[in-house]
Amino acid sequence: MIRWVALDGFHRVVAIAREAEDEEPDAWRALTRFVVQAAAELRLATWLSVWFASTWAELQEDPENRRLRQILLKILDRLVRRAQADGDLRPDVDTGDLALMIALLLRPVPGLRAELTQRSADRCLALMLDGLRARDDAQPLPDREIAVTDLEPGA
Numbered sequence: 001m002i003r004w005v006a007l008d009g010f011h012r013v014v015a016i017a018r019e020a021e022d023e024e025p026d027a028w029r030a031l032t033r034f035v036v037q038a039a040a041e042l043r044l045a046t047w048l049s050v051w052f053a054s055t056w057a058e059l060q061e062d063p064e065n066r067r068l069r070q071i072l073l074k075i076l077d078r079l080v081r082r083a084q085a086d087g088d089l090r091p092d093v094d095t096g097d098l099a100l101m102i103a104l105l106l107r108p109v110p111g112l113r114a115e116l117t118q119r120s121a122d123r124c125l126a127l128m129l130d131g132l133r134a135r136d137d138a139q140p141l142p143d144r145e146i147a148v149t150d151l152e153p154g155a
Helices: 002-023 027-051 053-059 063-085 095-105 114-132
Strands: none
Touching (some): 002 063
């Protein structure tokens, strides 16, 4: 049951990414559309990973889950590279940075009311996207970028 729910959600997230990439006039708009629209689906997957940690660990080895993850990361990577080439996304951010920021942002905060969790996540997504914009006065980020390869098991 959890596997089905998770994979169904992941299929929807990949569809959202594909549609954003295909339909938006530029990479920044596609990237922001993906993040905003996929947040609900990704939030469910993130909460499932907290509530059913052992089942979630097994799902990470699922071939369909791995296939969908690779597709999603490739689309996201293309959007990141294009948005940087257009000068809209900070040059010191990599795809892994973005994937981790989204995952961390959508994790439930213990003890926070559900309504406030939703509101705060939406606000934090907007703040995150604003902080990702390329600006001349942006503060340098510590350490090096987190790449997709850094997210691979055993990396």
